Amino acid sequence: MSASPVVQESPAPVVEPAPVVEPGPTARITLSPPPTAMAWMKVGVPHELMAVPEVCLAPGDALVEIEFATVCGSDLHTVSGRRSAPVPLVLGHEQVGRVAALGAGAVRADGTPLRLGERVIWSIMVSCAECDRCLSGLPQKCRTLAKYGHEQVRHGWELSGGFATHTHLRAGTAIVPVAESMPREIAAPLSCASATAMAAVDAAAAVTELDGATVLVTGAGLVGLTAAAIATDRGARVIVSDPDPLRRATALRFGAVATVDPLLPPGSPTAFAAVLSSLGLDDGLDVAIEASGSAPAVAQAIACLDIGGVAVLVGSVHPVGRVPMDPEAMVRGLKTVRGVHNYTPRHLADAVEYLEKRHCAYPFAMLVGTTFPLSELDEAITEAATGGHVRVGIVP
Structure with a gap:
């Protein structure tokens, strides 16, 4: 594991963020208590709590405080060993949250400026927008692709998954605002399944x-x-x-x-x-x-x-x-x-628009059958693996 994360005995409570931005191209964000994430180490081993004392936001980056996350089937494939993954790893890629801090020039998927306090969801992938695949309309297959909930923890991008109090969104992520009226159980899966x-x-x-x-x-x-x-x-x-x-x-x-x-x-x-x-x-x-x-x-x-x-x-x-x-x-x-594997930013925006209009027409919210606190992530994953719920929720 990177030298930056520190394992604690219990999760730190989520508090209102107080970003401290230093001059220069990189914004250094310190929160008290620090953001925490659950790090997966290997099959059969419980997650470890990881604290991140400082988050460095490059231009175009954003820090989001997680409101709600859901356990996706691919998370289950990873923890069961059906799919290989680099470790340590912060799983989770279906979540909704609120913008807590911004790097210079951070924008939404439509190119307009991102705002502090906005309720947002974001794409599962980080794409460069410059390679041949991105330019041909396949950003989900970018030559330098990175994916939330799939990357090994590394210094500078420790908060790379949704099973955490905060997620560090990198430039090249499609970020889409969601209405305050949309239930969290419907908003979180937008980033993947929807x-x-x-x-x-x-x-x-x-x-x-x-x-x-x-x-x-x-x-x-x-x-x-x-x-x-x-x-x-x-x-x-x-x-x-x-x-x-x-x-x-x-x-x-x-x-x-x-x-x-x-x-x-x-x-x-x-x-x-x-x-x-x-x-x-x-x-x-x-x-x-x-x-x-x-x-x-x-x-x-x-x-x-x-x-x-x-x-x-x-x-x-x-x-x-x-x-x-x-x-x-x-x-x-x-x-x-x-x-079809994953989606493009257009599909994410269209899914948000669709569910903002139609989420009351179908019982989407009932698909999250039960919810666990982040500190009980292993229990939540065990429950999700029973197949008794379409989704299991996680609350930081």
Whole structure:
């Protein structure tokens, strides 16, 4: 671990920040008590509390005091060892907070000046805006990409994740204000799941018109449920597939006209083929958004498409094995398969705008099933891993 962090026995309380800005290009911020973060060390070992006595904000940087965070599935993949990660690491990349201090020239995603006290969310990634990938519209694949909640703790960027009292936002981060009226449980996941769902729906819409389309969403987690709501509001008829009966019931509250249990045998009257037939969809579907990461679900998403259909794969963010595909069917069916990983700043801004308008139309807030204090992060992650909640909340 870097020499800068100091491990304490208990979390320091969050207090109103009192930034001290020194002359020059770097703003040196000292808070009393200091910001703290939970550092993950390795599988099976409890998080360690880390204090950061000083935060140095370069031009374009900002320091945000965390209001609320949520545990994402990728956090669970890391702590379980399903995905490798550098350590020590401050996890967490779904959060909402308030601007506590600013580096010179810090701006929002739209280029306007960021203000102290603003309630904001921010992108999962830090991009350079200058490399070939950024210039071609793929900032999430920047040549010098850094990601919140995924980077090894290092001197000068210790507060790099959301499981903390504060997060240090670096220049190149898309920062978007959110309305004070938006519940924290809805605002926090905007930084990952909600914006990713927006990107997935947009990827489908770039291939086929959604108004009047039939859409399959596989996986009724936060990405899948949000995608179902967005597609429904764009005029699509949505079917959701998930093995969990409670999540299938939840999907009906997010616009789905029908749900499917993918574990049922083909001959069952409520199996996938039977449900499609009952809806007059024997030829297949226009769109499939695969949000579960299950190999059988990926295969089904591709196989179920009608002529000219598009499958958007968004859930396969860890190895799931090979998936069979019939090239002749793809060619003769004029089918499209698109991969979506994370999102662009535009998708983040669009997701904020969408949920500010529509968060009352669907029960998004209920998707955070329980909340823990930051000091009980390990207990929160254990609870999230049970799968009993779409999201578990963390309060600093």
